[in-house]
Amino acid sequence: MNAALNPEIDGAAVLPVPLEDVRGKLTANAPLAKLVWFKAGGNADWLFEPADIADLRLFLGELAGKLPVMALGLGSNMIVRDGGVAGVVIRLGKPFSKAEVLEDHVVSCGGGASGILVSSTARDAGVAGLEFLRGIPGTVGGFVRMNGGAYGREVSDILIDCDVILPNGELVTMPAADLHYSYRHSALPEGAVVTSARFQGTAGDSVEIGAEMDRIAEARENSQPLRTKTGGSTFKNPEGQKAWQLVDAAGCRGLMMGGAQVSEKHTNFMINTGDATSADIEGLGEEVRRRVLAHSGVELEWEIQRVGRT
Template sequence: MSWPDLVARHGLDRIGLRGRLTPNQPLSAVTWFRVGGPAQLMFQPADTDDLALFLKALPPEVPVLPVGLGSNLLVRDGGIEGVVVRLAAKGFGSVEIEENGAIRAGAAVPDKRLAEAAAEAGQGGFAFYAGIPGGIGGALRMNAGAHGSETADVMVELTGVTRAGEIVQLTRQDMAYRYRHSEQPGDTIFTQALFRGEPREREAIRQEMAEVNAHREAAQPIREKTGGSTFKNPPGHSAWKLVDAAGCRGLQIGGARMSDMHCNFMINTGEATGRDLELLGETVRARVLETSGIALEWEIKRLGVWAEGQDVEPFLGKRIAEAASDG
């Protein structure tokens, strides 16, 4: 599928941008699942000011979607209409330790790198990031966490750019964090954040990070094409236990499979399409609903449009209606 050219239509090549504009950029190359159609336009800004300039010039009716490292994204096969903003390491990948021990990190910094920088600075509270395969921008958006800790524990304030091109400063309170969620509008793009932990011995921090990494390597299919945890843990339950009890460990549709190692992870076995993965996920949700009465919520972000005639109904449509009527 090829989208109409937004650059020519809106004169975006004539406003003095310093970043990179790429029409019809395939997104399979930038997601860990390695699936998905093209973005109508991808913009990689040079810095925060460049991003603000772009958003001010872009007509408000054009949708904008920020995409980070692509570790927890499932892009549908029809691609994404509008603009995908991807922050590159060159402009948004710095990590700085301030005099008071606080850490300032760009949104393109991998979570693991922030954990390493904090350990080197003797700042505790960041070890959980060592096991999260994402970037700081996504962590700020979804309050990423693991092992009993989360982003809200260490984030102090952040810088973002609104859809109207206004640069804003937001505090932890402004984000109204809760489990894997924040209340900020999805079209505000976070560019950097200030974090603060607690002074701690470097060796103790590194030992904690080693334990996090050892657990991840032993329990998760980290060498596969995967998007991390597929479903959120419902209150009082573990998603993987519900998936397992529904008989979905190793379940495969097309090239998509629920991992035999950790059944809350979907993997692309090599030839999966975006539809294969989403159909597998909705099949699992339907079976869990039937066996437990619990409606799992996606943790992976599903974006874009389906290829023609390839849509997938939530819970496979008919099944959720049947389950609701039975209840």
Template sequence: MTAVDGNALLERLSGKLDGIRGRLTPNAPMDQITWFRTGGPAELLFQPADEDDLSAFLKVLPEDVPVTVVGVGSNLLVRDGGIPGVVVRLSARGFGQAEVVSENRIRAGAAIPDKRLAAAALEAGIGGFHFYHGIPGSIGGALRMNAGANGVETRARVIEVHAVDRQGNRVTLSNDEMGYSYRHSSAPKDLVFTAAVFEGFPEDSATIRAEMDAVQHHRETVQPIKEKTGGSTFKNPEGTSAWKEVDRAGCRGLTIGGAQMSPMHCNFMINTGTATSHDLETLGETVRARVLENSGVRLEWEIKRIGLFRPGQEVQEFLGRMI
């Protein structure tokens, strides 16, 4: 028995969904979406046909029904009890286009993979987007968490962001209104980002390609990209690197259940094949505790953790138990 009941929620909404064109899936298996390949179901997964459809759906969705937005699931840990309410996942057909709108500007839908935006910029001869070639996520997630790599962050490229709020209203935010800081945006949490306008600079294609190749080589050399992982587990603390603190605390290769801190890059957590989300989160909190004890550094999660714990499998922040 799951902790959520999507059929009951769908029945509750049945009289409100006339004209909604997107796909609604009750009890949608999130372990087929997340890169960790773990987690319980979404109570109700909604994949809107386009921005109009998303707006119409949110206008009729009762206020007490929670809404969670997910992308490609690369930097996401869904807990084993599932996600209550509606999970919105933007479709590639409705939100997956990239369009060059001026000499140095590209409008990109929030469902576009970061690598595709980098490729579109390469084709247009627009520099400054090579870093996206190494980020395994979608543009919506990059906008929300100010994703970055190789010394460049999303905030350096964003001009404006388009979104729909919880009431179904369309909203446009400037770069300043996004409130960017390291791996963070202070934009309202209820916004569903739908697209953004980015600006780069003129650069020849050979230079852009070389920069993208360097990014790819770095990833293949130092990161466990062929494993079931969620990317960087912890944010880099000020003045140091997360992986260095994890290593110094003796946590490289540390294993709990089917979850392991990668021996290749110890700020990457991997599912070795049998991990549950409980294993992964327990491992992460154990590492945080060991690092705090070893160096006094308080690591903060970069991976987004959402959903409900299974009863009796709650994971407490900063486990005191050493494994």
């Protein structure tokens, strides 16, 4: 559609999409701190919450790659920098948050569905193999992009395929093999949005599945600072080693920078003690990396996604 560009609104970047074509919720200069677990960070130039797949396809097609696009799930494994995020942030809401069980123990779920919902849906239908999703805070879209994993399993173990809307608005189905999974990484195109996925389970007993999910929930509760402003696992586990052990050995347990602190309960978690900026949090992570490298010679890699303007 040939339409005039929308004017700049409240200082946000010009949006090359006719506003009258948008059925979902579109917000300029949208605060993101409230949408991420750390409760820190700047605004998105634009935040778009599409009404459905057709709405998202039309929006991205009109956008035509003219602005950067980033998908946001529950914000559980992310630092949004204080300068905010350029371009458009896509957040999949209720229309993308369903999960259902198909034939042959396949679980189909929207990109905005949480790990708890997906694993609980599978449990109720007697589908085993998805229990570990109970232990990953986040949504299906994030799991698929980052090959989310916990308790010995990863999304690459169960993913059949996923539906993805590319930055030009094209809807494609990508089999798991095309994502070329590795540890916490996939080949999903930059700016692509996962709208749904199919996971392969096996026949199981609902009671046993529920018991395993309860075990996972209890293990997380006992070992992780869940009731704080945190971002999940900060660093990837190096080959054959545990990141938390390296952080602890380097003397970083309880280390603080501004309002950010390395958790004393689990040293591969950082927490916002109340008034941390994202610069505090990221700076603390970099200081931990420096100390670990100096102590053990291991260069830790970030697992938390860091986005936005510095």
